[in-house]
Amino acid sequence: MPxxxxxxxxxxxxxxxxxxxxxxxxxxxxSNTNHHNTLFGGDALAWxxxxxxxxxxxxxxxxxxxVSSDRIDFKKAIPAGHLAELIARVVSVGNTSLKVEVNxxxxxxxxxxxxxxxxxxxxxxxxxxxxxxTTVL
Amino acid sequence: MPxxxxxxxxxxxxxxxxxxxxxxxxxxxxSNTNHHNTLFGGDALAWxxxxxxxxxxxxxxxxxxxVSSDRIDFKKAIPAGHLAELIARVVSVGNTSLKVEVNxxxxxxxxxxxxxxxxxxxxxxxxxxxxxxTTVL
Amino acid sequence: MPxxxxxxxxxxxxxxxxxxxxxxxxxxxxSNTNHHNTLFGGDALAWxxxxxxxxxxxxxxxxxxxVSSDRIDFKKAIPAGHLAELIARVVSVGNTSLKVEVNxxxxxxxxxxxxxxxxxxxxxxxxxxxxxxTTVL
Amino acid sequence: MPxxxxxxxxxxxxxxxxxxxxxxxxxxxxSNTNHHNTLFGGDALAWxxxxxxxxxxxxxxxxxxxVSSDRIDFKKAIPAGHLAELIARVVSVGNTSLKVEVNxxxxxxxxxxxxxxxxxxxxxxxxxxxxxxTTVL
Amino acid sequence: MPxxxxxxxxxxxxxxxxxxxxxxxxxxxxSNTNHHNTLFGGDALAWxxxxxxxxxxxxxxxxxxxVSSDRIDFKKAIPAGHLAELIARVVSVGNTSLKVEVNxxxxxxxxxxxxxxxxxxxxxxxxxxxxxxTTVL
Amino acid sequence: MPxxxxxxxxxxxxxxxxxxxxxxxxxxxxSNTNHHNTLFGGDALAWxxxxxxxxxxxxxxxxxxxVSSDRIDFKKAIPAGHLAELIARVVSVGNTSLKVEVNxxxxxxxxxxxxxxxxxxxxxxxxxxxxxxTTVL
Numbered sequence: 001m002p003x004x005x006x007x008x009x010x011x012x013x014x015x016x017x018x019x020x021x022x023x024x025x026x027x028x029x030x031s032n033t034n035h036h037n038t039l040f041g042g043d044a045l046a047w048x049x050x051x052x053x054x055x056x057x058x059x060x061x062x063x064x065x066x067v068s069s070d071r072i073d074f075k076k077a078i079p080a081g082h083l084a085e086l087i088a089r090v091v092s093v094g095n096t097s098l099k100v101e102v103n104x105x106x107x108x109x110x111x112x113x114x115x116x117x118x119x120x121x122x123x124x125x126x127x128x129x130x131x132x133x134t135t136v137l
Numbered sequence: 138m139p140x141x142x143x144x145x146x147x148x149x150x151x152x153x154x155x156x157x158x159x160x161x162x163x164x165x166x167x168s169n170t171n172h173h174n175t176l177f178g179g180d181a182l183a184w185x186x187x188x189x190x191x192x193x194x195x196x197x198x199x200x201x202x203x204v205s206s207d208r209i210d211f212k213k214a215i216p217a218g219h220l221a222e223l224i225a226r227v228v229s230v231g232n233t234s235l236k237v238e239v240n241x242x243x244x245x246x247x248x249x250x251x252x253x254x255x256x257x258x259x260x261x262x263x264x265x266x267x268x269x270x271t272t273v274l
Numbered sequence: 275m276p277x278x279x280x281x282x283x284x285x286x287x288x289x290x291x292x293x294x295x296x297x298x299x300x301x302x303x304x305s306n307t308n309h310h311n312t313l314f315g316g317d318a319l320a321w322x323x324x325x326x327x328x329x330x331x332x333x334x335x336x337x338x339x340x341v342s343s344d345r346i347d348f349k350k351a352i353p354a355g356h357l358a359e360l361i362a363r364v365v366s367v368g369n370t371s372l373k374v375e376v377n378x379x380x381x382x383x384x385x386x387x388x389x390x391x392x393x394x395x396x397x398x399x400x401x402x403x404x405x406x407x408t409t410v411l
Numbered sequence: 412m413p414x415x416x417x418x419x420x421x422x423x424x425x426x427x428x429x430x431x432x433x434x435x436x437x438x439x440x441x442s443n444t445n446h447h448n449t450l451f452g453g454d455a456l457a458w459x460x461x462x463x464x465x466x467x468x469x470x471x472x473x474x475x476x477x478v479s480s481d482r483i484d485f486k487k488a489i490p491a492g493h494l495a496e497l498i499a500r501v502v503s504v505g506n507t508s509l510k511v512e513v514n515x516x517x518x519x520x521x522x523x524x525x526x527x528x529x530x531x532x533x534x535x536x537x538x539x540x541x542x543x544x545t546t547v548l
Numbered sequence: 549m550p551x552x553x554x555x556x557x558x559x560x561x562x563x564x565x566x567x568x569x570x571x572x573x574x575x576x577x578x579s580n581t582n583h584h585n586t587l588f589g590g591d592a593l594a595w596x597x598x599x600x601x602x603x604x605x606x607x608x609x610x611x612x613x614x615v616s617s618d619r620i621d622f623k624k625a626i627p628a629g630h631l632a633e634l635i636a637r638v639v640s641v642g643n644t645s646l647k648v649e650v651n652x653x654x655x656x657x658x659x660x661x662x663x664x665x666x667x668x669x670x671x672x673x674x675x676x677x678x679x680x681x682t683t684v685l
Numbered sequence: 686m687p688x689x690x691x692x693x694x695x696x697x698x699x700x701x702x703x704x705x706x707x708x709x710x711x712x713x714x715x716s717n718t719n720h721h722n723t724l725f726g727g728d729a730l731a732w733x734x735x736x737x738x739x740x741x742x743x744x745x746x747x748x749x750x751x752v753s754s755d756r757i758d759f760k761k762a763i764p765a766g767h768l769a770e771l772i773a774r775v776v777s778v779g780n781t782s783l784k785v786e787v788n789x790x791x792x793x794x795x796x797x798x799x800x801x802x803x804x805x806x807x808x809x810x811x812x813x814x815x816x817x818x819t820t821v822l
Binding site: 296297298299300301324325327328331332335336337357381382383384385386 | 433434435436437438461462464465468469472473474494518519520521522523
């Protein structure tokens with residue numbers, strides 16, 4: 001049995017991780033900004049959670065709920081009139097849970113400048129019809 | 138001068154088109170659905186326009202406005218509890234305008250089933266600070 | 275049988291078209307604008323689709339789904355702090371489908387100036403309980 | 412000087428009232444409903460205020476702020492899957508203020524049934540650039 | 549039987565009123581403002597209705613619907629970049645209905661300045677499973 | 686100088702913490718829920734960030750930005766048709782930063798049942814007009 005605790009080989013897991021990656025581009029408009037004219041942190045968190053959920057669902061095709069987020073660092077404010085790309089990717093596969101890393105990159109609209117802005121890791125658990133944890137694989 | 142009407146070679150254009158592609162994954166929740174429990178068509182149109190705008194901006198790094206959308210076919214309804222992926226890609230480069238094709242794919246959450254649902258083409262024009270058309274390249 | 279393919283006379287159709295017209299006034303506030311401070315094109319499309327749906331439903335009182343939008347031209351940008359009126363009207367009645375034209379007029383708040391801004395035509399199909407096309411009349 | 416307190420004749424006022432009437436049709440979707448599956452009362456109030464503002468602005472073409480709403484009766488709950496039409500109309504013209512009546516009609520999607528659901532009256536005051544009350548006419 | 553028309557003593561009622569008070573703090577961001585950069589009156593009304601509903605539900609733990617709002621005065625505009633606190637409190641207990649007063653206080657972000665901005669009273673009725681009025685206590 | 690690193694006594698700090706606590710009650714309606722009919726985790730995160738920001742701002746009356754969230758545990762899913770109360774409270778005062786704990790309590794609408802659902806800690810930094818960290822006290 002492979003080290004990842006399932007009957008699947010590490011190669012199959014890796015391939016499935018690549019295939020389940022979820023990307024979401026956003027244009028930052030006034031409806032998402034606070035009074036400093038930068039992206040409201042709460043919107044960033046909500047987008048990260050949704051993108052993590054999508055990547056995790058595409059990885060295991062099970063019913064999933066978010067059970068925790070690890071420490072999230074907001075390194076860079078994201079001003080209105082910029083683009084942001086969220087990339088969510090499974091980084092760890094447990095018995096009944098998955099960890100998904102989400103990175104947000106900030107991109108200028110009018111130059112090629114792109115930099116890392118926010119990183120977070122979300123833990124999701126697969127549940128069965130009685131809302132009890134079940135295997136992710 | 139290359140056939141595409143700019144000083145850039147077709148290879149450079151092609152490379153830039155690949156690099157500017159924009160992807161947006163969505164989970165379809167009750168807030169996006171009509172009373173048939175499927176994605177509200179207007180939300181699909183709004184998401185397509187935003188994704189087209191992002192791909193076009195990333196292609197030319199100019200100020201852009203949408204001037205038209207071509208015929209859009211809604212082949213498949215997208216039910217709540219499904220995933221949808223939008224992929225926007227520049228398909229034609231004019232002197233002051235770009236055409237961007239946006240496809241929406243419908244994906245089951247709990248199987249690998251994925252199919253094409255909606256296709257549209259949006260035309261955007263690059264404008265200068267006086268809101269006059271300017272070259273995209 | 276009248277030329278419109280139904281048992282209803284053209285006069286009855288005309289009367290029903292007049293009665294089913296749907297009007298929607300909007301004040302353009304910051305939550306609907308992009309970073310150029312004009313109405314986000316996606317919001318205009320979403321509003322047009324909803325208004326077309328209302329006019330079509332009021333015309334035939336059947337379950338309807340949008341199947342396509344024809345070419346839509348965004349002639350004029352609609353700046354924040356203006357009013358916009360959408361007017362949707364059935365323009366063609368087929369066997370199982372309707373075409374609805376939607377026009378958006380831009381109105382200054384503080385003068386009588388009003389002008390045509392956006393026009394689109396949406397096709398909707400009447401469906402029965404099995405989601406199969408059914409007659410609109 | 413006419414009884415309405417301005418230099419305009421009652422006929423001109425009446426004509427202006429007719430021309431400034433604002434209509435807004437809505438389809439009630441899940442995003443507007445509470446857990447009883449009927450239109451959230453707060454959304455109805457927000458829509459009434461916006462429609463009153465539009466009618467009042469179109470009547471006098473001045474900068475206006477809402478200063479009060481009179482008693483509002485919610486006679487009928489508006490269930491999801493119905494249509495609602497708001498009609499706002501100036502009903503009284505003061506020196507620096509206007510009263511606008513807003514009625515909401517509930518309409519079945521699949522029958523011709525239509526009935527009165529909600530009525531309210533909003534008072535708006537015209538303000539100058541120093542936010543001081545100014546004449547509406 | 550106590551004067552309030554129920555079997556509960558006035559002291560119990562008073563205690564329950566204190567325990568059911570609902571408070572909601574908001575930061576006013578661009579998505580809630582009109583083109584004067586102040587809180588859109590309709591958003592204030594929607595927030596008041598929701599907060600009144602919460603206080604009333606917590607008081608009687610019955611199914612409630614809003615049946616009317618009394619006159620509401622918007623004394624002060626609430627500018628973007630400020631805080632607002634809504635406080636909802638039952639003020640009158642009838643046989644099948646409750647009256648809830650909602651006050652909105654405006655607070656500067658960067659000073660201790662706080663003042664009263666908006667006041668309204670909402671009437672809610674308790675309903676049974678057939679949507680008929682039922683006793684609140 | 687008191688242990689908290691400022692010129693203020695611990696008593697004054699404590700008093701200010703009590704006075705700056707921010708409470709936000711919410712009714713969970715369909716627009717906030719995912720396809721399991723429970724509160725979307727992203728909405729919970731967005732609400733927590735906003736409430737933390739309000740408590741921190743009320744504590745120090747400075748310009749603040751969120752720089753990180755510590756581990757957040759989603760102990761209980763919050764179903765539609767329930768109430769949720771967020772309570773945010775400063776728990777630690779540094780030189781240029783504050784830590785704010787936010788707890789979400791889930792409350793039945795129709796019984797007195799209330800339980801703890803989600804807990805998180807957010808770190809905010811005070812910034813000056815050049816966006817450089819500045820003292821919070």
